[in-house]
Amino acid sequence: MGLEYCAGMPDFYKEVLLNFAELKDEKQRQLQEAFAAQDWKNYVIQIHSLKSTALSIGGEKTSIAAKKLEAAGKILTSSAISDSEKQAKAEFIKTNHAAAMKLYDKLAEEAKKLAETL
Numbered sequence: 001m002g003l004e005y006c007a008g009m010p011d012f013y014k015e016v017l018l019n020f021a022e023l024k025d026e027k028q029r030q031l032q033e034a035f036a037a038q039d040w041k042n043y044v045i046q047i048h049s050l051k052s053t054a055l056s057i058g059g060e061k062t063s064i065a066a067k068k069l070e071a072a073g074k075i076l077t078s079s080a081i082s083d084s085e086k087q088a089k090a091e092f093i094k095t096n097h098a099a100a101m102k103l104y105d106k107l108a109e110e111a112k113k114l115a116e117t118l
Helices: 011-036 040-056 060-076 083-117
Strands: none
Touching (some): 011 040, 040 060, 060 083
């Protein structure tokens, strides 16, 4: 996380931070629904979005966690892998999803707090 405001940055950064924080509940709900349904195609779409938006506001840890989940999901949805590889990637996602969501929660809270100080 470690979000910091740089002097001279436009108000746009504040808007981006607030948007990230305000959309977190809806985006996280979509991720949770795809995860619970084991809808890995939509999970990959949602986690890709998190990876990108987290990085755009400086949330490197959250972005890295999402990137790993996205990579596993992409392999999982590939038709060119064995059933055992699919099972291993599904287990990776199941094992690491909750930790990524905690990072998402923390990043959204930090983004909101920083935006409020700007």
